[in-house]
Amino acid sequence: MNVATSLTAYDFDEIDRISREDLASIVQKIDEDRIYAEDVMRAYGKAGAYGTHVGGPDGHVDLSSAVLAMARTSEECLSTGFCVWCQDTLAWYIASSDNEFLKTEILPKVIKGEALGGTGMSNPMKAMGEIEKMRLKGTRVEGGYTVKGLLPWVSNLVEDGYFGTMFHVDVEGEASPKRVMAIFHAGWEGIKLKLDHDFVAMGGTATCNVQCRDVFVPDEYILADPAMDFVKRIRPGFTILQCGMAAGIIKNCIELIEQVEAPLGHVNQYLDKQASDLRADYDALVAEVLELCKTPYDLSDAFYLRVLKARLRGGELAMEAAHWAQLHMGARGYVSHGAAQRRLREAYFVGIVTPATKHLKMLIAQLER
Incomplete structure (x- = not known):
């Protein structure tokens, strides 16, 4: 459809x-x-x-x-x-x-x-990787589930918005709970949003902590029950899409370096990385990402490994490009309204947003065993 x-x-x-x-x-x-x-x-x-x-x-x-x-x-x-x-x-x-x-x-x-709306999957992704505990717990009731818990850092979320997330459900006779994934509406009874913008950048993202107090989630809003096969279906696309953030900031950082070539090129030429070096890396990254974009429902481990490596490279190159943009621009990029210092702060977000650099490296190591 x-x-x-x-x-x-x-x-x-x-x-x-x-x-x-x-x-x-x-x-x-x-x-x-x-x-x-x-x-x-x-x-x-x-x-x-x-x-x-x-x-x-x-x-x-x-x-x-x-x-x-x-x-x-x-x-x-x-x-x-x-x-x-x-x-x-x-x-x-x-x-x-x-x-x-x-x-x-x-x-x-x-x-x-x-x-x-957005994705409330930061905590569930980490929980599936045994990095932290699942924050939401559900109980089966007639017509759906009731869910309680506190979900941190759900972004792009307004009062009448939606978000997708996951919760644990205890199963009688089973040692481990099952995982259920669903779409929630922020206006449902029992949901309370609290803006959480105490970051050095990325403050304009409508990022909320979401408190759920016995929230009823109707069966009509269930994405997958149980969720693990569905997670395998969506995770390549989830991860590839993030490369758009990396590509955009890398491109702009290269442009910032090029902007000061005329006034500062005579001294910037001694820096280890030039715009041409970063552009070659950028072009290679974008070519790989666009190739991966063609088959986002490929569920093979080999494909997912390529996706993880491209996402890792995107985050690393974003931070590297922002670092060199700041050094090339010098003091003019270090003032409070300077583009370079803002891009430097933003670039580190690409390295720490779920799946973060360390999480990506862990997943890659597991697949390469």
Whole structure:
């Protein structure tokens, strides 16, 4: 089922215009005042940014357009680029499921930017890797589950938004609980949102702690029960999509270096990395990512290993490019409104957002055993 065809037309020129004009003009406010660019996020939906990757496992799905749109956003502002990833991932969960109710009733609103939301999978991803404990616990009741717990760091989340997450359910006679994945609505009874923006960057991401007090999750909102086979289905796309954030910030950092070649090139030439070096690495990364985008439902370990390595390289290169951009720009990039210092702070987010650098290295090591 491809609901996107009749709902939105992908218009990269309009995505570019929104990024260049509407988003670029408020980047300082996003960074310093931690405002959430809600109007921009909804405008991207109207331009088709969220509807190119929702054909489902039985359709022809290519993540390239989604990644390139996210990259264009991230060239200007990684906070908003991350929110685009959240929105894309919410759509990815629903489109990848077998739940016709969610595909019919919720997915079209997500694609068009009418409903905003994200992924509450940071904690579950870490829990599955035995890095931390699962924060949400569910109990089976008639017609669904009741869920309680505190879920940290759910981004792109507004009061009437949606998010996908996972909870544990104890099973009688089983030593381990099962995992269930579902879509939650932020306005349901028992849910309380608290903004959590105490970061050195990425403050304009509508990131919340979500408290669940016996929240009823109807069966109609269940993505997978049990969830593990579904997680294997969605994890390559979940991870590939993040490369859009990396690509965008890397490209902009290269451009920052090029901007000061005329005034500072005579001394910057002695730095170990030049724009041309980083551009070669960037081109190689983008080529690999776009190739991986063609088959996001490949469930083989060999493919997932390539995905993890590309995502790891993206985070490492983002931090490296931002480091060299700061050194090339010198003091002019180190002032409070300097682009280089903002990009440096943002780039480290690519290295620590789930799956973080250390998590990626752990997963790669496990697959290479």
